[in-house]
Amino acid sequence: MSYPYVRTCIRRTCGVVQLQSRRLSQGFNDEKQHVTVEKQGNICLIGINRPEKKNCVNVATARQLLNAFQEFDRDDSVAIAVLHGKGGTFCAGFDLEELSQEENLVIPEGSSPMGPSHMVARKPTIAAVSGYAVAGGLELALLCDLRVVEDTAVMGVFCRRFGVPLLDGGTVRLPKLIGLSRALDLILTGRPVTGKEAFEIGLANRIVACGTGLGQAVALAANIAKFPQRCVQVDKASAYYSTFDSKSLQDALDYEREAGLKVVSVESVEGAKKFMTGVGRHGSFNLLHPPKRSTGT
Structure with a gap:
């Protein structure tokens, strides 16, 4: 099944937040950076930047994401984080091309395949979901406290078809959010969930127009960030x-x-x-x- 409306949305640009990026400064300076960290006042924006791979996460990206979340939680100058994907899609899961070449894939201790998914951040976090948030990408969205989802987005446990289990909190967080029965429906079938359905079942906290997810998530973050x-x-x-x-x-x-x-x-x-x-x-x-x-x- 194809989703032309998702591809159409991906080709659009948000154009809602103009920020000056700064690359992660902690370690692995010779490693290509696939995660951006940007600040707007006391809001921290963490971006997955592998658009040519639909923002699939490999080991290096997972490490960079974990560093970004840990740095955010330590930084007293920011109150809340917004996690998003560059290029119009949130995250299509773990990079199966890399997985296919690594029979004995090593995940750093205290981490998880997607990076920060085993964390419970002290501060509030919001996922700005556009395009695909599937497999491990869905689990990254579940990591966040709130999810702002574009109406053309697609979510789901797409890793089901490839025999890849949920290792990043999907079986833990999803039943708590939407109930065991609905969670098992998604987990066992691996079926796609539209933005509309995600909102109806409580997987999405806000449903917004295509191309506005990041801006709406930042606006929501600003509302929360002004409180004590x-x-x-x-x-x-x-x-x-x-x-x-x-x-x-x-x-x-x-x-x-x-x-x-x-x-x-x-x-x-x-x-x-x-x-x-x-x-x-x-x-x-x-x-x-x-x-x-x-x-x-």
Whole structure:
């Protein structure tokens, strides 16, 4: 089955974010760089840059992606990351050409075939999905907290047809996101999922027009990045703990309370003071500049 509408979308250019790129600086300087890291204010954009391979990830790219995510999580100057693919497609999985030549493929300890997929980032992450997000590419999208998916995108466990298992969290994260029954449907059949269906089953958080995914993801990131970030990170951690790690409801509630109390004196008191000046009232999210008080005459 072919998807001409995906190929049409890939030929378009987003043209929504003009940024100055900087290449990863950590190690492997003689290695061709297939990952770009860009900053827009306190937003970090991580791009997979192998468009001639539909952004398939090989061992070098996986290592660079892992470095990029680790650097992002350590960098106090950025609050949130957007993962995207260059050239109009997100990621078509692991590079099967490389896999076919490596019978004893070595994956670095602490890593995974796609790179950062076994990480749980401290900060929020968003996937901007265009074109194909299949096999390991789907798993990279699942790594992120939110997914902004273009309406012409195609997602799925396409590695099923080649006997390649899900090694990057697909069988772990997908059932938690969309339920076991729906997850097994995708995992066992390897069928394609359109952007519309992805949104309907909860795989996509936002569905947007073709060619606008990156811009919409950056806009969503900007909305999240303006909030007090310690609180954002603590609540994210509590949600993940209750979903994946908690032993009981009481355990999850205790974790939430203990984690939340740590930020009350740091951010909550200051937030309450801002509220008393009028900031954030009536649904306003202008947290940076309190309204000017009338001095009267």
